[in-house]
Amino acid sequence: MLKQFFIICSGSDTDILNTCSKGEQNKYAGIGATVFFTAVMAFIAGSYALYTVFDNLYSAILFGFIWGLLIFNLDRYIVSTIKKTGSVLDEFIQASPRIILAVIIAIVISKPLELKIFEKEINQVLLEQKNDLTLANKNQIAKQFNPNIENLNKNITALQQEIATKEAEVNALYDTYIAEAEGTAGTKLLGKGPVYKEKRDKHDALLAELQLLKAENKTKIEATETQIASLKGDYETQVSNTQPIINNFDGLMARVNALGKLPWLPSFFIFLLFLAIETSPIFAKLLSPKGAYDYKLEDEETALKTNVAQNKKQREVMLKTDFAINDRIYADLENEDELYTYKRTKARELMQLQADAFYKQQKNIL
Template structure:
């Protein structure tokens, strides 16, 4: 277990084995922090991805991948932080790593906040879903209500037309009855010529009323069927859109719901993970140079010196070889045998060029 945590801390295992037990325990503690931070990242990421994919195996797989990524980042941050002779230099070296640690702390803490405050978030989502349902009904109603209202007005107009015709017919009925009883008109009892004339007007109006009722009732039935169809379309639209509202339960929706809760608990959870994530870095910053740091610095210095020696040696070899080659070619400048040989070769080359030029000119002629 101790060796595993030392491996998590990113130390050189060969060097740390030769250090004191206390030094090994310090780096084992740092490695344990790195390991458990990655474990918490795996859990948090798995839950967050489960809310997205709604599949346990997919969420766990990608959660493990994310946890390994966080583990590698934390291990890199801790292992590359070197002790300097100046605290300011150490802080300047650690500052980018601290920023990265803050980002990692945010990424880890947010999904766990979603799980911890799951019940409160569900209540907020329920309220939002209810409001969305009401808003959705109002929006759908706004699409159908004008047409329904128009049809209902037309139906009312048709019924009003029938009522007016009935009132007119009833008035004619009252007129000819009063004529027959002698109460109005000629005031002569009996069914005389005036009575017959008024009776004919009533009968004609009654026939028109019957025809009007028949025609208007057909129109009313058609418009009522159209209203029923529009109402059914409105209900179907509400039913079809309801699953979308019911599925308003994704990662972004939960994060927005979390933002509506009191900020203090979320802040403390974030600070907790921030402290966990940055604790290895601050441990190295506030601690003085220890046995492992000196041994690592000694080994690094040896390698740096050896490499510098190799580079210097190669540069000297190259300078020496260049100087020797220069001397050799300078000596060759005064070599008479080489001069005569090159002169002979040049003469032969010029003869060949002259012969070739002559042959070409001869073919052209």
């Protein structure tokens, strides 16, 4: 049962193969088994590839099953269309397009399985890329907010500097009227005289201005700090909103690119393995000697080809003969008086009818 199934997978003519030896049947059963298991690997690879895209197990399995059937049908077609001619060069030329197709299929099958085999290494590469993307994303978003935040910080610094300047003036006046009271500066008279009072009033007035300036600038600084906090909040919100896009940066294309950043040799050997699996039925058929199945298939095909050629030639001769007979018949009829008289009578009647119809038409117009 299993052997018969693999023979069907090989694409060979089961009716002819059943008349061949067991060895010939086993050869084609082996070719069919290779075709079947290649399709199984294609099913696994296709399912995994689609799962990395949509994260849906059932859709991935359905797609993988369809993909496996497609690869199975292609491989079966490739193997079944290679005919043994007895000439190695002719057979290789005949098989070259099929070998190219087999290479393409091997690449398509091997790539998703490479992604699964090197999944841990690929995840490490993707993690590094995600970290780089996160930093780059934060820097790009910061460029939208930093100029405004810097301007607002400059405004706060200017307001604080204004207070500091006013405090320095107040402190200077304080030192002045204290020195006047102690007699160490100004009039150098000890005690609180008129000059002291004048300097004290000037200090107190400037101190009141300082208190008012502090209150006003404090309100402005708090409002500016609120704007800065709002901008920083908007920055964090935008970073949070864009981060899921970076976190989901692990699709099929991203994984293929990450695989390309890994050492190429292990991946190349895996590709060679699948290439060998995919092309093995072709080379097995090319390298094997011409067997009983090939001779019987060739005999059946050439017999049919000969029969078709004979039928075609016979129809051509029959057509040529029919043309010659018709020519002779019409040549004999050409000189027959009775046929001439009959046709002359009918032509005369037809012309009379045409003349009558024309006369009636012209009469109606008048």
